Amino acid sequence: MHIYTAPVVVPIAGDPVRDGAVGVDGDRIAYVGPAADAPESEDATAFAGVLTPGLVNAHTHLCYTGFADMHGNEKEFFEWIQEFARRNPATADDEWKAAAQDGVDQSLAAGVTAVADVVTPAAAFEPLLASDLAGVAYWEACFIDDEAWEERRKAWREIVTETRAVNGSDLAVGVSPHTLYSLGTGVAKSLAELARTLDIRLHPHLAETTHEDMFVRRGSGPFAFMNRRIGLDLELAAGGAGHSPAQQMAKVGWLGADSHVAHGVHLDAEDRALLREQGTAVALCARSNARLEAGEAPVAAHRAEGNPVAVGTDSRASAPDLDVAAEWPVLRKLALAQGDDGDGLNEWLVRAATEGGAKALGRSDIGAIKVGARADLAVFDVDTEANPYAALVSEAAGNCKATVVKGRLIEH
Template structure:
């Protein structure tokens, strides 16, 4: 059955804003987008669902760890990243597959209530995590994570386990591969993960250049991560060789990691050369500024990414290191950071909202989400903003981010594949 979702303002994102607009949906696809009057005239018998507020594409979360939703107490530790990750490892050991499943379900519900309809989700424990994610119908890619692997453990069991997990994923959920970082995955293992993913036509999503300790490890093979890998009994080339003399981005590029099938989480410590490498290889960054702040990792150079037209999406990371799974709140924080870094162009609001929709879609290579246009998946979100009667199509981008920054926004509805799954 066809449904017309109408609102005072429609932001297709892939096209200009529409006042008194509407989106015509048939099943799980968008048929048309345009002025409400025109679509009603062409479809007089259609069932209409009239929303107040601003109607947008479903938001696209470019980086998350949904299984860590129940790790919320870790985001208030006030400890640097290398200390926080040790606490994370300790808490992980207390969880069962059933607990991972419950934690993931809670994260999925939080995302849907925030208007997020697609996610790049890092999955370390797929037995518990993948079934509820697949059942939810949320779009995006689940990336099977490889972590704490050196050449020995990889050859003994790690490689076979990855292949098994990729072969046994649930129907209805796209899978990818996530070699965690250059400090928890040996170089040869990292390269093999990339080769496996590309042989199977799967996308890749590593963490890159997140913290100063990572940069030190890759450059010189020293620092807290070298100490922890040695304590774990891992034999890593970068420790053995005294580092690579390179930044994390340049090191992974030397390994042949980067290409248009990759998007990289965080990308905080990226200088102009690093950013040029990412652009040249077609790699999107997934920026998670609130997580970086909590973990004392630094600030992503979002103003530089904007000025240089470097592609990026926006991620929430997990509740273990961020105050919420609300992507509009994350987008508002990123806008504030861009302004503090000197970005003054009047396209800022639009480009930040684009990053929360089209950016996440591009990061995962998805052409039918993060936009409202014929043929796209019927994923929609509706948001209220204060004094909505004074919001114009041209000011709607800024109004959304202003409300999120003030905590006065509300997701009135989330439509996933044509079905209303949340009403505010």
């Protein structure tokens, strides 16, 4: 057994432990508690900071790590998203693989040991599934209308089934129906049915922009124009659904305890109640939303109403890095500006990026330091004398000094 000690251990599964220790046996946690009570071992590593579970990035696109220049192009969401149609076809498989590998490496360097990763090109599966990351790799369906689906369904499904068949990693394979404005209603229902048939998880984008809301409710706005221009024939374009994107997602089967959604920026009280009823978590991506001028998620309302919440970065195309800890101070600022009283907010945020992410991905063996869990840890160089949750939220960004992933130590 290898013993890791730190001035403060934040297990999430219990109260913070000062002068704490975590015992790792192979790729599993075998002890957590006071260092004085830890099993004797000749293999020990003493850290100087705060030791936490490995963080969970509950929404990202690691294959777009090579598109980091898009973060600085100052384009608003509608202009920004159209860049992918131009760049994706021109990107070779080796470039996709290298970008995904870079994303894996950047994640581990930030203390992220599990991801909900949306995979756009099939080539990006290879480096992901070869990594030690946990979580789910979601095969994306995007810009497919009902007519095209009849031709593409078999080939699209084969990617899922064949990848699952050869997958020996700790990343499960799931389905990511992109959005309601990029898929036909029949396609949407078919993808939900496929996920339930195969017993795999779903991860769509929901209510990221007002453009999306306009298209779903009324069939109008920029996305209606874009779809007409590219020849995408969606049922919603004929007058819309007459209700919110969240309600439409429930109708096509994309919500449930086996699904979590990304962004959730434009959700009213009725929408949030629907997500709670369905047991569907929201992965908040505050920095991406700000960069793309998409709006501000109702962080305070999610917390006050008890919605399950996780934390994501989105891709390097819309975020400055893949550092989940860097989302904490931004989310805290939003919550306070929206009326949150701040009591317990720091702990809530840290939990959202650990056990919240684990629950969003349907995992019980990550996101907490407990006996039997995967040996995923992160060490942050923050004030060890202060409240550990407050120190992490205010100081952890850019300060991960070591990561243990599946029992393997990586020092930064």
